[in-house]
Amino acid sequence: IITLKTFTNILILSSSRWFNMAAARRLKRVVASQPGFLPVKTSVDAAGLTSGRRKRVNKNKKKSWGKHSDIQDVEQFLDDVRLQERTTGGLLSERPDDSLFFLDVGQEFGTVHQSSSVMCRLPSVLAHQKPNAKKLRRLAQRAERLAAKGVVPRKQRQLLNRRPVDKTAKKTATEANNNPDRGFYNLWGQEGECGLNALLLEAHEVEVKKQKEEEKIEKQLAFNKEETTIFQEQVEGLLEEEEKNPVEEEGQGEMPVGAIVLAEKKTEKQRKREKMDKIKAQQRQVDRQQIDRRQQLFQLRSIKASIKQQEQRTKERQTERKAKQEAQKAMPRRLGRLKYTPDLEVQLSDELASSLRQLKPEGSILKDRFKSLQKRNLIEPRERAKFKRRHKLKYVEKRAFREIT
Amino acid sequence: MGGLQKKKFERGSATNYITRNKARKKLQLSLPDFRRLCILKGIYPHEPKHKKKVNKGSTAPRTFYLLKDIRFLLHEPIVGKFRDYKVFVRKLRKAYGKSEWTSVERLRENKPTYKLDHIIKERYPTFIDALRDIDDALCMCFLFSTFARTGKCHVQTIQLCRRLTVEWMNYIITSRALRKVFLSIKGIYYQVEVMGQLITWLVPYQFAHDHPTDVDYRVMATFTELYTTLLGFVNFRLYHSLNLVYPPKLDGKAEAELKEEDEEGYAMNSESYSEKLSALGGSLARVVSAGEEEEAEVDQFPVEGEDMEKMEAREKEQKELEAQKRLFEGLKVFLNREVPRESLAFILRCFGAEVSWDKSVCIGSTFDVTDETITHQIVDRPNAEKQYINRYYIQPQWVYDCVNAKILLPVQDYFLGVTLPPHLSPFVEEKEGDYIPPEKLKIMALKRGEKSAQEEEEEEEEEEEGEGEEEEEDEDEDAEEDEDEEEEDVAEEMNLKKMEKQRSQGKSLSVKVTPGKVKAENPARLEQEEKAEEKRLAIMMMKKKEKYLYDKIMFGKKRKIREANKLAAKRKAHDDAEKVAKKKKAKKQ
Numbered sequence: 001i002i003t004l005k006t007f008t009n010i011l012i013l014s015s016s017r018w019f020n021m022a023a024a025r026r027l028k029r030v031v032a033s034q035p036g037f038l039p040v041k042t043s044v045d046a047a048g049l050t051s052g053r054r055k056r057v058n059k060n061k062k063k064s065w066g067k068h069s070d071i072q073d074v075e076q077f078l079d080d081v082r083l084q085e086r087t088t089g090g091l092l093s094e095r096p097d098d099s100l101f102f103l104d105v106g107q108e109f110g111t112v113h114q115s116s117s118v119m120c121r122l123p124s125v126l127a128h129q130k131p132n133a134k135k136l137r138r139l140a141q142r143a144e145r146l147a148a149k150g151v152v153p154r155k156q157r158q159l160l161n162r163r164p165v166d167k168t169a170k171k172t173a174t175e176a177n178n179n180p181d182r183g184f185y186n187l188w189g190q191e192g193e194c195g196l197n198a199l200l201l202e203a204h205e206v207e208v209k210k211q212k213e214e215e216k217i218e219k220q221l222a223f224n225k226e227e228t229t230i231f232q233e234q235v236e237g238l239l240e241e242e243e244k245n246p247v248e249e250e251g252q253g254e255m256p257v258g259a260i261v262l263a264e265k266k267t268e269k270q271r272k273r274e275k276m277d278k279i280k281a282q283q284r285q286v287d288r289q290q291i292d293r294r295q296q297l298f299q300l301r302s303i304k305a306s307i308k309q310q311e312q313r314t315k316e317r318q319t320e321r322k323a324k325q326e327a328q329k330a331m332p333r334r335l336g337r338l339k340y341t342p343d344l345e346v347q348l349s350d351e352l353a354s355s356l357r358q359l360k361p362e363g364s365i366l367k368d369r370f371k372s373l374q375k376r377n378l379i380e381p382r383e384r385a386k387f388k389r390r391h392k393l394k395y396v397e398k399r400a401f402r403e404i405t
Numbered sequence: 406m407g408g409l410q411k412k413k414f415e416r417g418s419a420t421n422y423i424t425r426n427k428a429r430k431k432l433q434l435s436l437p438d439f440r441r442l443c444i445l446k447g448i449y450p451h452e453p454k455h456k457k458k459v460n461k462g463s464t465a466p467r468t469f470y471l472l473k474d475i476r477f478l479l480h481e482p483i484v485g486k487f488r489d490y491k492v493f494v495r496k497l498r499k500a501y502g503k504s505e506w507t508s509v510e511r512l513r514e515n516k517p518t519y520k521l522d523h524i525i526k527e528r529y530p531t532f533i534d535a536l537r538d539i540d541d542a543l544c545m546c547f548l549f550s551t552f553a554r555t556g557k558c559h560v561q562t563i564q565l566c567r568r569l570t571v572e573w574m575n576y577i578i579t580s581r582a583l584r585k586v587f588l589s590i591k592g593i594y595y596q597v598e599v600m601g602q603l604i605t606w607l608v609p610y611q612f613a614h615d616h617p618t619d620v621d622y623r624v625m626a627t628f629t630e631l632y633t634t635l636l637g638f639v640n641f642r643l644y645h646s647l648n649l650v651y652p653p654k655l656d657g658k659a660e661a662e663l664k665e666e667d668e669e670g671y672a673m674n675s676e677s678y679s680e681k682l683s684a685l686g687g688s689l690a691r692v693v694s695a696g697e698e699e700e701a702e703v704d705q706f707p708v709e710g711e712d713m714e715k716m717e718a719r720e721k722e723q724k725e726l727e728a729q730k731r732l733f734e735g736l737k738v739f740l741n742r743e744v745p746r747e748s749l750a751f752i753l754r755c756f757g758a759e760v761s762w763d764k765s766v767c768i769g770s771t772f773d774v775t776d777e778t779i780t781h782q783i784v785d786r787p788n789a790e791k792q793y794i795n796r797y798y799i800q801p802q803w804v805y806d807c808v809n810a811k812i813l814l815p816v817q818d819y820f821l822g823v824t825l826p827p828h829l830s831p832f833v834e835e836k837e838g839d840y841i842p843p844e845k846l847k848i849m850a851l852k853r854g855e856k857s858a859q860e861e862e863e864e865e866e867e868e869e870e871g872e873g874e875e876e877e878e879d880e881d882e883d884a885e886e887d888e889d890e891e892e893e894d895v896a897e898e899m900n901l902k903k904m905e906k907q908r909s910q911g912k913s914l915s916v917k918v919t920p921g922k923v924k925a926e927n928p929a930r931l932e933q934e935e936k937a938e939e940k941r942l943a944i945m946m947m948k949k950k951e952k953y954l955y956d957k958i959m960f961g962k963k964r965k966i967r968e969a970n971k972l973a974a975k976r977k978a979h980d981d982a983e984k985v986a987k988k989k990k991a992k993k994q
């Protein structure tokens with residue numbers, strides 16, 4: 001068995017020295033002959049390779065002779081001969097015709113072949129013999145005894161107990177909800193027919209409900225004393241809360257180094273000026289407010305008027321909104337994309353019929369019921385699904401017509 | 406930032422609603438299955454108050470369902486059945502595709518089905534709840550029973566609807582529950598009273614009609630599925646409440662009457678029994694077949710706090726009801742071929758009449774047209790030869806008008822060839838100040854007239870001939886006038902009637918006014934005048950604000966009266982025009 005190492009060595013050798021077709025083929029042959037190796041191209045290649053040139057082998061030793069010569073066919077033939085001699089006592093080719101063939105005139109098996117066929121006799125013997133006849137006899141007797149007592153084997157019991165097959169076909173048909181022959185039963189049972197018992201039951205249930213509610217409230221209110229420790233109780237209110245140190249905000253951020261120097265020079269001035277400005281602005285504001293307040297006295301009337309106007313507007317809007325809400329309550333709810341469109345079925349006075357025979361009905365009740373269900377907000381307004389094209393159709397004129405137009 | 410910040414659309418109304426597609430995905434159903442489930446379970450979409458909040462800022466029109474409802478749907482066993490059905494369809498299609506016919510048969514035999522009984526019990530826990538919602542169910546079932554059996558919707562559904570509607574009608578006939586009928590342009594409206602509940606439904610005319618294309622049949626079929634189940638159970642309960650056999654069987658006597666020789670011409674043997682039932686000709690069999698049971702008189706239990714007046718009023722009402730139930734009793738009516746047989750047979754039998762029709766129309770006719778004891782024959786042709794003298798040949802509207810008026814109207818208005826009086830709607834109840842058409846007034850007068858005559862047992866019972874001019878009113882409250890005939894001396898007739906009424910009421914006629922009688926009238930008028938003056942004074946003394954309010958109220962009231970006057974003026978103008986036209990006609994001739 002060639003290992004990977006040797007294989008690579010060979011490859012390198014062959015590739016480095018004489019890389020010719022012969023060497024490659026030789027290598028392939030050796031590799032392919034390893035057990036378990038599945039070549040890409042099967043025996044065709046191998047046969048082709050080997051049949052062309054044979055390697056020179058020494059066959060004078062037993063080992064090499066056994067390895068390189070194929071005696072399969074001879075062995076096969078000899079095996080066959082030995083088998084024939086063993087089984088039929090001599091070669092079949094040397095037998096006379098009568099012993100091999102017979103003319104079938106419809107007689108029994110045993111009478112013709114008794115004399116010559118050894119093989120046929122043996123099965124007949126075996127056919128009358130049962131290797132475990134005693135055991136079977138014993139089992140049968142046991143079963144008889146048990147059956148006499150009444151105990152039946154499990155499989156038979158199961159068979160007997162099996163219910164007849166339900167006619168599921170008919171059953172599903174009769175069970176279907178829209179079967180015209182379906183039966184109905186008393187769904188609402190004994191309503192009020194028990195009288196006193198029913199009333200008592202009702203009262204009982206009401207009481208149970210009340211009790212449950214009370215219990216719930218009690219649970220919510222229950223104060224579990226064991227959870228809070230006694231220490232916490234005692235200490236309640238004694239500890240002061242830590243004062244929260246105000247986080248000092250650090251300036252307005254560090255200005256660039258150069259700017260600092262200049263800013264520092266002017267900051268004092270700036271600060272003073274800022275302060276003055278602030279004070280002045282504040283003063284101005286206060287003065288302005290005072291003046292405003294004084295002027296408002298003279299503007300009272302117009303102020304009143306404007307307030308009144310605003311109030312009126314809000315009132316109007318309120319009433320409008322309320323009216324709209326009330327109107328909406330009367331209309332059917334908007335559920336979904338489409339709006340509800342009421343149908344009106346009226347006949348004009350010249351269309352009215354003078355007798356029942358000439359009466360022409362208007363509208364269809366199916367549509368009427370459908371609209372009524374929509375109006376009562378049981379279903380949302382529906383319309384028939386339209387056919388939408390994904391891509392627009394292209395219309396092209398034929399060449400001939402294009403020339404005309 | 407911690408994770409405890411409140412985020413938008415995570416609380417409140419946004420979490421209470423769920424869009425339709427999300428709900429569908431949560432339930433893992435296809436859209437038609439989801440729709441069917443919602444219809445069956447009674448889950449309807451809701452419109453939230455603040456759409457923007459629920460829709461997470463957008464105002465796109467979406468369908469919202471309450472999240473509670475969808476969670477409730479998750480526990481429904483029918484959802485599993487829908488999924489089984491989907492799988493079944495897939496397998497069947499595969500078997501068809503592979504041409505495995507044995508598999509196809511086997512699958513078909515084991516088709517998954519579902520029942521809706523538990524849903525009915527859940528949605529209508531008591532019988533009265535079911536009765537309240539039976540209007541819709543009846544409309545749908547009657548509608549579906551008129552469909553053609555083409556296979557567009559399951560033929561079994563149509564058959565089931567037919568069976569249930571026939572059972573219902575038979576029950577109404579047996580219990581004499583019908584109260585009002587109205588012929589509208591859409592169909593025929595019926596109103597019955599069952600166990601104290603007023604139930605109204607609409608039946609289409611029997612003419613063939615094209616089905617509209619913009620109606621979703623699957624939705625309607627699902628509703629019908631639910632409603633057929635509901636109606637079936639209700640029928641069962643109703644039949645048992647009257648001690649009738651359910652499924653209904655014809656009474657032995659009635660069945661013998663209906664036996665005919667050539668029954669095969671009408672229907673297949675399997676269907677002939679149901680066809681006989683649907684003919685509404687025979688009465689139903691009872692569980693405990695007793696003879697004529699005398700109804701025991703109901704004991705009078707004086708309710709606390711009720712005076713004698715109320716009790717008497719109730720007794721009177723009951724008596725009236727009993728009288729109404731026997732409206733057509735003793736009549737033997739024959740229906741001609743061109744009138745709507747089922748509707749008329751139903752109504753006539755509801756009030757005790759005996760009905761029959763031509764043999765060629767339907768199975769189950771009890772007597773022939775040649776029967777001498779027929780009292781009325783309903784015909785709708787402009788001219789028909791009247792072979793028999795002892796029966797009235799009238800148009801079908803007579804039956805409907807009689808039911809609404811609760812008395813037997815005079816037959817003369819409904820003879821063949823006569824222009825019919827308009828068919829008034831019994832569902833309109835006029836309040837004070839509303840416009841009451843003169844025909845209705847006449848009918849009321851008729852009722853009162855007949856009643857007063859009965860009470861006083863006068864010998865001279867002058868029947869007021871009602872020359873009717875009645876208006877036909879549509880259910881949609883669109884007053885349309887029919888063409889009427891008017892007699893020339895109608896004014897004189899009115900006068901005569903007034904005098905007779907006054908005489909029957911014991912008042913003295915204005916014709917015989919003597920000076921003494923004038924004095925007698927004075928105190929009444931004086932009182933009235935005094936009252937009016939007091940009223941005027943009070944109005945003058947009101948403050949400005951109060952007067953303003955009072956004016957507003959009176960304006961509203963007067964507006965009604967003004968409208969009524971307008972209608973009356975319109976009517977008068979129309980009548981005058983007719984009068985002129987007739988006169989011209991007469992002159993020409």
